[in-house]
Amino acid sequence: xxxxxxRFKYHPDPIATGSFRELDGPVICPCCKKETSIIYxxxxxxxxxxxxLCPYCIASGAAAEKFSGEFQDSESVDEVSDPAKLExxxxxxxxxxxxxxxYWRAHCDDYxxxxxxxxxxxxxxxxxxxxxxxxxxxxxxxEIFTDVTKDGSIAGYLFQCLHCGKRLLHIDCD
Ligand SMILES: [Zn+2]
Ligand SMILES: [Zn+2]
Numbered sequence: 085x086x087x088x089x090x091r092f093k094y095h096p097d098p099i100a101t102g103s104f105r106e107l108d109g110p111v112i113c114p115c116c117k118k119e120t121s122i123i124y125x126x127x128x129x130x131x132x133x134x135x136x137l138c139p140y141c142i143a144s145g146a147a148a149e150k151f152s153g154e155f156q157d158s159e160s161v162d163e164v165s166d167p168a169k170l171e172x173x174x175x176x177x178x179x180x181x182x183x184x185x186x187y188w189r190a191h192c193d194d195y196x197x198x199x200x201x202x203x204x205x206x207x208x209x210x211x212x213x214x215x216x217x218x219x220x221x222x223x224x225x226x227e228i229f230t231d232v233t234k235d236g237s238i239a240g241y242l243f244q245c246l247h248c249g250k251r252l253l254h255i256d257c258d
Contacts, residue, residue, distance in 0.1 A: 089122070090143035093246065094177045094188075094195050098126075101200040103178040104139060113138035115147045126179040127186060129154045139178070148175035155179035162190035169194055182241060182256040189243040189252040191219075196243035196252055203234035207242075212251050219252045228255060 089099075098104040103126040110119035113136060120138035128134055130153025141147040148154060154174040164170060173188060173195045180186055180198055189196045207213045220226050232240040232255055241254040 089139050092143065092177050093197065094173050095180070095198050097200075098139075098178045101180055101198065102126075103180050111136045113141055115141035115150050124178055126155065126181055128179070129157055142178055143176055145176045156186060156188050160185055161188040161195070164190045164195060165193055180241065182254070183237075183239060183258040184256055186241075187254045187256070189254055191243075191245035191250055191252060192247035194246055196245050199242045199244055201235050202232075202240045202242040202253070203236065204230050204232045204240070206234055207240070207253075216251055216253050219250065225253075225255055228257075229253075 092098060095101070095103065099106065103124065104122050105125040107121045107123060110121045111123060113120045114134055115137060118138065122139055124137040124139070124142060128137070130151045132151045132153070134151050134153065137147050142155065155177060156174045156179045158170055158174045161170065161173065204213065207216055217226065217229060220229060228238055231238050234240070237258045239256055241256065243252045243254065245252070
């Protein structure tokens with residue numbers, strides 16, 4: 085099943101980021117009622133309590149429609165001019181788990197691909213720290229940037245622009 089997962093342009097590897105979880109045995113997806121051994125483990129903003137969604141019902145938009153929900157809060161995103169892109173992000177893209185409020189970065193007037201959690205040490209090692217420092221949105225981010233640790237209490241969430249390749253960061257504290 086893993087090999088034919090649907091493709092999410094804003095979240096290219098949701099298994100690696102932990103937004104999809106692989107189970108030992110199958111469960112029933114509450115949307116399509118089919119068996120799935122990969123389930124969604126990220127946030128779903130819906131008045132319904134929905135668990136065990138399969139990747140296909142996220143990709144098709146069926147889950148967002150059936151349960152009137154969003155995988156990413158449409159208020160917690162950078163601005164992009166095309167509303168169809170916001171719809172793809174919030175209704176057909178698996179979200180990710182942050183500490184408080186997941187925020188989705190954008191660049192070149194499109195949402196970025198979410199790559200996973202990252203710390204300052206990893207960014208230094210990858211030679212990305214300077215590039216990322218330039219795109220931090222405000223002074224608060226700049227001050228705590230060097231304190232960011234992968235999956236720590238000041239956590240970094242790495243994004244990459246789908247158009248120019250630039251890397252951007254969201255920082256969240258517990
Ligand atoms: Zn399903
Ligand atoms: Zn860009």
